[in-house]
Amino acid sequence: MEQKEISQAVIGRLPRYFRYLGDLKDEGVERISSQELSELMQVTASQIRQDFNNFGGFGQQGYGYNVEYLYDEISKILGLNQTHHLIIIGAGNLGQAIGNYMNFERRGFILKGLFDSNPALEGKEVRGIAVQPMENIEEFVKANNIDIAVLTIPKTSAVAVAESLVRYGIKAIWNFAHVDLNVPKGIQVENVHLSDSLMKLSYNITRYDNEN
Amino acid sequence: MEQKEISQAVIGRLPRYFRYLGDLKDEGVERISSQELSELMQVTASQIRQDFNNFGGFGQQGYGYNVEYLYDEISKILGLNQTHHLIIIGAGNLGQAIGNYMNFERRGFILKGLFDSNPALEGKEVRGIAVQPMENIEEFVKANNIDIAVLTIPKTSAVAVAESLVRYGIKAIWNFAHVDLNVPKGIQVENVHLSDSLMKLSYNITRYDNEN
DNA sequence: TAGATTGTTAATCGATTAACAATC
């Protein structure tokens, strides 16, 4: 279904389209033009049409886009029709928060295991899944066809743990550790650096204060 | 200290520079050239020099950049020499995770209050701060000079709560709710949409699988 | 058919990279 080499700028906008289309669908809206969607989302209609056309023509001249069809297509493009098995490494507050936030499950991201190096957490359950010691990771990953690892551990251990995970055959890492991972080509890494985000906010507050 | 209209692309890279320079400083490195930093960070030396020069000349020809000086300057640009008072709205797993992750405090982000609409959480303490009912927000914000609100509540209530916060005089919102907030100009919003991030990862896994 | 709106090409804008003169 995909064409080749779509820029990450486009990919980064797809989840937002997906969210708006989902809302429209829930509201019972059947069709929408790029113009209407552009007003709703505060982006140009031109960008919307360009973005969608990277993946083929989803609309119809003189009509616009069918909301449900477009929603389903974007869902497929994002791979949400596939099931992914994930484990969370680091069962502290953040790891538990992500484990518990399982709207993700609706999208095909199934939590299979939780691991932590702190023996005090061992056996603690998050959504019915017990925390295991780190020593179990290798066997668990291989036995349970795990493709995504969520890294919610301190940056001191993140690089080494990521390397192990790659050896065990993981395909993707959702990295919350505040460090850049260096993984082989073909392993996907998506970083969520919360403190970077907070610093950006800090910059924008400061700049605005100074200018107004 | 700031010049005018720095692009968000540049701002977005500053925290990463800051992180690398902090590490170099901790390692006792005194000076670094754009070339060396470029190899370390996997970006072009040209981009590094352009980025820094948006804010004035921090280097010296023939020498490079003084690590500690540059670190301090970026810290100031990011506004990390100022103190911000923040509250967390939504004391569920994610709210608690952020409250507990207080490396932020080192950077001048001081947690002052936690709020939740769930009476069961009332009085529960996170780092010594008790969760309060939502009704208390208005008075608390005004009395405690709060400038940043962290929104870790479901999207159904986020838009309304954000509007109230703006009325109470908040200056910035760190938004973890999966919805776009519509706030007046001058109020800074930084979004962390975790499911968008996971969907991007999903796309990249799928695409890679299909191509190799 | 006439009107609407896409798909797509062309024009513009902005961000990144290359090159080099200035200068420590």
Added chain:
DNA sequence: TAGATTGTTAATCGATTAACAATC
């Protein structure tokens, strides 16, 4: 002074926007 490396201008590249012919 000679060598190194920045600061900055110019060239390139890519992303966004505008325009319009194709077509439903």
